[in-house]
Structures are given as C-alpha cells and as structure tokens.
Amino acid sequence: MVTFITGTLLLLGSGIPGLFCNRQSPLGERLAAVLSVAGSLLGAGAVVAALLIPGNPAIHLPWPIPGGAFALTIDGISACFLFPVYLVTVTGSIYTLGYWPQRNNPGSGTRLRIFYGGMAGSLTLVLTASNGILFLACWEIMALVGFFLITIEDHVLEVRRAGFIYLACTHAGTLALFALFVILGQFSGSFDFPAAESLSAVAGPATAIFLLALFGFGLKAGLMPFHIWLPGAHAAAPSQVSALLSGVMIKTGIYGIIRVTGFFSVPPAWWGWTILTIGAISGVMGVAFAIAQHDIKRLLAYHSVENIGIIALGLGTALLGKSFDQPLLTSLGLAGALLHVINHGLFKSLLFLGAGSIIHATGTREIDHYGGLLRRQPLTGLFFLGGAVAICGLPPLNGFVSEWFIYLGLFKSLGHDAPALRLSVFAAPVLALIGGLALACFVKVFGAAFLGTPRTPAAVGAHEAPASMLLPMAVLLACCFVIGLLPSAFIPLLDRALAAWATGAKALPPLSAAVAPVAAISWAALALAVLIGILALWLHRQKTPQTPRRPTWGCGYAFPATRMQYTASSFAEMLVGLLRWGLRPDRHGGRVEAPLAKPANFASHTPDTVLDRGVLPACRVSILVCTWVRARVQNGSTGCYLLYVMLALGALLTLATLLRG
C-alpha cells in the first residue's frame, strides 16, 4: 500500500519540478516524464503485488472531516481500471516529449504537465477510494484538473466553449453524486463504502441511489443522452490528453456504476434493462454520429460513446444475470465489460495518439484535408490501422475478445425459462450492428486519411513522427496484440474482479475454459495472425513493378485531380442518409439546377442532436424565463422584499402547523 501511495504522489507531483526549470530548457519535461514513468511503475507494481496475495490491501486513516476517512482499498475491480491508467499515463507522458515539446510551448507546456500528472494521480485515488467523502474529494479534483487539461489552448474560442460545457456537465454530475453518497451513507450507516452485496435493493432509497448513480456517473462516462460534453472536450484537448480522458477518465463513470450496483444483493430487473437499453442507444447512436463527423478527434470521441455503450451492454447483461439468478450470465457480462474497459483504454489511446501524430504532421483535424499519408507516415499508419482493427472488434486483436464475452453472455440468456430474460438476446444483433458500423467508419477514416493522394499541401508536406511519439504507440499496439492473442493471461484478474463484485452465497463461477473458451480464441487468433502474415508476404512477393503508378480513384480519366477522390463525407453519405432520423445533418448547397451548371458549393455537417438541438436551446429559453422572473421578483421595492420574508415566515409556520395537526 505504501508503494501504491508513493506512486500516486510521484504522479501528482510529476509536473512540479518543471516550475523551477528554465522556460526554454527541456529539463523540466524530461524530469516530468521520468517521474510519471517511475510513479506508474511503482503503482502498477503495487497493484500486481496486491493481486498476487489473497485478500485486498487496504488503508484506513482518520480524517478530521465529519464522516470522512482516508480509506483506500485495491480489489479486483479497481485493478481492472488501474492498469490502463498506468499504461496510458506512461505512454502519454513519453508522447508529450515529441508532441508538445517545452521549447515550442514554453507557457502551456508546464501547465499541461502539472495537470497531466494531477489527472493521473487523482484517477488512481478515485479508483481506490473506499470512503464516500474521500471519493467525492478525489472525484472533484479529477474533474477540475480535467477542465484545465481541456482548456490548455484557452486562446481558442471553441476550446473555451468546450471547457465550459464540460465544467457545467461535470458539476451537474457531481451534484447528483453528493446526493447519492449522502443517501448511501444514511442507508448503510457510514460514509465508508459498504461491503459488496450487503444492501437490500428492495428498500426505499435503492431506486434513488441507482438513478442518481446512472445520472452522475453516466454524465462522466458519456452514456448517450448525457454525452454532450464529450465530443467537444476530446476534440479541444491535446491528443495525449484526449487519450487519457477518453481512454481512462470516462471509465471512472463506469467504475462508479459497477461499484454502486455491486453494493446491492439482488438488483431489480429493471436496472439491468435500463442499462442494457441505454448501452444499446449509446452504442448505435455513438457510432452513427462518428460516421457523420469530419473532424478526426470528434469522430474518435463519438467512438468513445459507442464503446461505453458496449461496456454498458455487458454490465446490463451482468445485472440481468444477477436479478434472474444466472451466474453464468453475470460472469460473462461483467468480464466482457471489464475487459472492454481495459481494451478500450488501450486502443482508444492508441488511436488518439495516432491522430495526434497526423495532426502534428499536417496541422489540421479535418479528415478531408489528409490523403496519401501512408506513404509519408508508414509507421503511424500501421499503428493507426492496428488500433482501428482493434476498435472494430476484429480478431486477432483485443476488441474481439471482450465483445466475444458479451456475445456469449447474451446467448447464454436463451437457456433460461423466464421469457423476459430471453428478450435480452436482442442485444446481440445490436452489438453486431455497432461492430459493422464501426468497421465502416474506420474504413472511411483510414481510406480518406492514409490512402489515395494528398488532398492539400499540408498533407503533401507531412512527415513521420519522432521516435518519442512512435514508441508509445508501438507499446500500446503490442499490448493490444497480447490481450488478443493471450486472453487467458487476464482470466485470473477478471476472476478476482468478479469475486469482488459478487461475494456471498451466490459466488460466481470462475471464467474457466468451460465458460469462456479462451484457449480456442488464442489458437484461432494466432492462426489468423499467421495467415494474414503469410498472405501479406505472398502479396508482397507477387507485386510486379511493371504496373504504372496512377493516382487513386483516377477512374480512367486522363488528367485526374486530387479533388476528384472520394472524400470522407461522400463515403459516409449513404449511411448518414440512412440514419438521418437521428443524426439530422445540416446540408448547404449542392443543388445543380441547369445542365450547364454554374460553380456551386456543398457543405454538410452534423451537430450533436442532444447538445445543439436539445440542451442549448432549452438553456437559452430558461435564461429568458429566468431573466423575466428575476426582473419581476427583484423589483427594487423594499416593501416587496419584506413581503417575501413575511410570506416565507408564514409558510414555514403553516407548514409546522400542518405537520403537527
């Protein structure tokens, strides 16, 4: 435990030496990278050590705040979320050396590293806190540090706007969490977290606790109606920050939901159905919005919504399994959700780092301004392709394994005789639809960005990223391969987490070979990888140098121009059209009136339906109404104010009378 806290302190303080260094010298950034690597290694070592011994290491120190205690516990669930934190922190802090060097960003570099370390440190505390007050304190530190990370480039209007939307959302969520932990504290009698499965879900406050958790944690996780802050914030932040936010921070919301639902012994069935439905909506709509985006980082951000939806599908399956007393369903659903948490942390940060490398080379986030980058950035392209294969859930990479667990869990529901539970099998086609759409989306991104010919001078002048940026991506891709090829290595970790979620009489069966055929996955994935390797080698041999090189999408035209290529938006046009009912894209121009048409313009963009068509207009109306009411209520006459006081006093006395009478 001491090692863990030392690691956290190192992470928290990793940016501070930079304050005392010369603004131009690279000493501060190197020190920060060394400190965060050291802190992460110490922390990861402590977590591994905690997993090797039976029982969960814990620390419980008194804290003068009423009800508070400095209580930390590392159990299986925490460990599943902690490993991605450490890995993404290490890779991100090395990546910063190349992506955000101190000598190019003397002002913002120091700030970035201080808050980056603060984010990593507070994340580790949030994921291990076992006292409500401590959890809220760390949660709030994490939320505020996140705001400063998002607004690193605060001279840009769009960045400030994204930052403020994030701040409003995170505080709305924290408000719900305050209510949650107060109710939970009264229910269980202490602000310390109750033991797993120790509370009855039938009692009154359980419903309120679940709904507050769904709102408060759902806002952080970015489940679909609550995802409004996510695309703007991920697009506004620097890439390695987006990787940390999307790969790790939004998972704290999932962690909270898993933790809170784990307190209850038998959750009512509608909890599972709610999470399953929200997961399905987030998954499908997230990927649909992703297809319609032109900004590579907004696109990746919407994919985070999609993957959170997949995780929620697994969690919903697990909850249903608990309600209907189907331990197999619970095991597979929760294992799939937790493994997908790890996987998404890996491949989403890989993709964000890859996107950062492209942005670093071209200076733009518009997918339609890239093109032909594979020739200029072969390694970045390779890593990005790996991440894309993983996020689409294709073997032999890791995304496949976790989605496979969830599929298995969903199909296991058919064996039960309650007809209600069998309905959950309909989530399987939803998962398949999500996978298919994700594949279409990444074909679009990879095709438009890396294939074809360069569309702009910026793409022509692109260059390969420095080694400090390539190495982190290589590490992340290697981890993706390890999970994809050797999922059996992670089964003990998942078993430990399952045991922490469901203790007591109905302990879950371990994920042995009978439940989840991980060995088969390993062999199949290995065979597939070898097959792909052989095929690639064979194709390489076959390549005849005689074929003349022509621009892609030349279509036999004599003088093809780069602008004739398929654009990303034209590739996505058909799918966007099919999903028009939900996406509501804005289209301007593009109409051809006469046979000999004059020059015309066409532009399309897809604003976020919930934020731009729902929340912001509602906010504007409420501002108008509130201003009007304030002008009436606060009318400047003292007599009126005194009347309010008198009415309030009268109302209180009447209330007292009524309550007694």
Place this chain on the structure above:
Amino acid sequence: MHGINNLLLLMVILLNFFTLGSSRLGACIRAVALQGAVISILPITLHGINGHSVILATGAFVLKGIFIPWLLFRAIREVRIRREVEPLIGFIPTLIIGALTTSAAFIFADNLPLIEAHHGSLFIPTALATLFTGFLLLITRRKAITQVLGYLMFENGIFVLAVLLSEAMPLMVEAGVLLDLLVAIFIMGIVINQINHEFSTLNTERLSALKE
C-alpha cells in the same frame, strides 16, 4: 403574576392594532414607545425581581420607552415632515389583515413544538402577532420613519419571545441585541436625513429609482 402578564400582553396586542389604525405619526411613535415600556416590565413580572431581570428591564425601558422615541420625535422635528402616515393600503384593510394575522398567530402558537411550560400562555401568540404587525407596517407604509417604527415593533415581538428565554440566555447576549437595535435606529436616522436631503421627501418608493 400570571394575571399581570396576560394583562400586559393584551395591552401589547391592542397597541398593535392602534398603531395599524392610527393616521397620526406622533400617535404612532407614542404607541410604539408605550409598547416598548410595557414589554420592558415583562422580565420582572415573569421572573421576579433579581439582578438579571432588573438590568434587562431597565435597559429595555430606557432604550425602547424613552431614548428611541425621543430620537424619532427629534427626527420629525428636524426634517419637518408632514405628521401624517401615508399608507399604501388603506387603514381599514390593514386593520383587517392585522386581525387575520393575529388570529393566525394564535393558531400557529398552538401547534408549535414548545416545552410544556409555555403551552397555553399568551407569550408566543403575542410575539408572533407583534412580529407580523411589524411586517405589515414595514410593507404598507411609505415614509421612512414609519418603517423605522415597523422595525421597532418587529424587535418588540422578538423581545417578547426572548423574555421567555431570558433565564437561559446570558445577559451579554441581550445587551448585544439591545445595542444592535440602538445602532440600527441611529443608522436609520442618518439614512432618513440623507433621503430627505437627496429626494426632499421621505417616501421610500423613490428609492426604487436607484435600482440597476
């Protein structure tokens, strides 16, 4: 002793109505002064003659019965205002509202969670009725000086409530309350003069011209 208490409290309620119904400023000030004098006797009649209650009674009598009324009369003389109360709502409606709030005060007092000794006594309803009357004066009268009277009456209500507690409360707290009141009246006197200088009227409705 019980009879004397009730007699004094009934006088307080009657003075409430007198103040609400009177159109003469001087009469209002005298009524509030008399009310202050009456309630300043309450500590002695309730708790008997001891050091604590005598000091409290003397302090309240000097302040509420003599010094503040004298200040107010002086203020009227200094700023030479018309000696009439200018109500926003007429006297008869104010009296009816006053009667309603007084009866409401009796209903509330029956239902408040009080200790056994205070149940059924006239102290709580009188205090509440005086509070509400003070509010009514503050809300329905225009002149700044009648507003001062409203605050005074408000304070009288609080004082009646506090008398019940005066054995439990240390003397310093009460002294502090009386001092607060004195300072507040001073400040209001200064404000009245300033309003008069600035707007050449004491009508507080003009103050709304200052709002943003």
